[in-house]
Amino acid sequence: xxxxxxxxxxxxxxxxxxxxxxxxxxxxxxxxxxxxxxxxxxxxxxxxxxxxxxxxxxxxxxxxxxxxxxxxxxxxxxxxxxxxxxxxxxxxxxxxxxxxxxxxxxxxxxxxxxxxxxxxxx
Numbered sequence: 001x002x003x004x005x006x007x008x009x010x011x012x013x014x015x016x017x018x019x020x021x022x023x024x025x026x027x028x029x030x031x032x033x034x035x036x037x038x039x040x041x042x043x044x045x046x047x048x049x050x051x052x053x054x055x056x057x058x059x060x061x062x063x064x065x066x067x068x069x070x071x072x073x074x075x076x077x078x079x080x081x082x083x084x085x086x087x088x089x090x091x092x093x094x095x096x097x098x099x100x101x102x103x104x105x106x107x108x109x110x111x112x113x114x115x116x117x118x119x120x121x122x
Contacts, residue, residue: 014036015031015036016030035051036051037052042115059074065094102119
């Protein structure tokens with residue numbers, strides 16, 4: 001029996017392509033089975049690529065974030081319009097929040113924001 005997990009449902013609702021106004025960043029979100037695949041590209045390189053799914057009732061993301069190894073993130077909705085993923089192994093986290101006309105995506109290392117993009121649906 002399938003159970004609706006609100007955090008995964010939120011990620012699935014983001015399906016589409018989002019671009020920064022200056023064209024310096026692009027986020028692609030698409031359904032991948034019951035999960036979601038994400039690809040965040042900056043102006044020169046891919047900043048985050050991963051797959052979001054569920055284990056028991058926990059939303060997880062396995063992603064590469066500028067490192068040669070895959071990192072496990074645990075996600076939870078922080079509000080009706082945002083989701084936050086944190087790594088249990090490294091001081092690394094990423095966050096997506098949806099506004100009226102845009103998405104804001106951030107990647108932080110040791111609590112310091114390293115990547116931040118405001119994106120609009122393409």
